[in-house]
Amino acid sequence: MFGMGVWELGIIALVAVIVFGPDRLPEFARQAGRMVRTFRGMANSARDELRKELGPQYADLELRDLDPRTLVKKHIIDVANEEDEAPRPKSAPPARHLRNPDAPTPFDPDAT
Numbered sequence: 001m002f003g004m005g006v007w008e009l010g011i012i013a014l015v016a017v018i019v020f021g022p023d024r025l026p027e028f029a030r031q032a033g034r035m036v037r038t039f040r041g042m043a044n045s046a047r048d049e050l051r052k053e054l055g056p057q058y059a060d061l062e063l064r065d066l067d068p069r070t071l072v073k074k075h076i077i078d079v080a081n082e083e084d085e086a087p088r089p090k091s092a093p094p095a096r097h098l099r100n101p102d103a104p105t106p107f108d109p110d111a112t
Contacts, residue, residue, distance in 0.1 A: 020028055043063065051061050064070055
């Protein structure tokens with residue numbers, strides 16, 4: 001969970017018991033649970049409203065699909081898989097030089 005192991009969670013719990021005390025800790029846990037439920041309900045209602053506004057063609061829309069990192073990864077992986085499946089040419093023709101290799105490189109003073 002969030003890249004934390006059992007030891008890290010145990011240390012956080014121990015610090016919480018020391019800071020808040022065993023009397024107030026259950027109330028803080030209840031408040032945290034209510035807050036998580038509230039946020040989850042808000043996210044679900046936002047997703048449902050977005051699905052309703054976009055129409056039936058987006059009925060399977062997930063909020064994770066709107067993350068730009070996920071979109072980029074998905075499209076890069078799709079393109080990479082398509083390239084793996086595409087037939088490759090047997091051999092490419094040799095490259096031809098368009099200019100004389102002994103000639104100086106052209107320079108455009110207006111381009112800089």
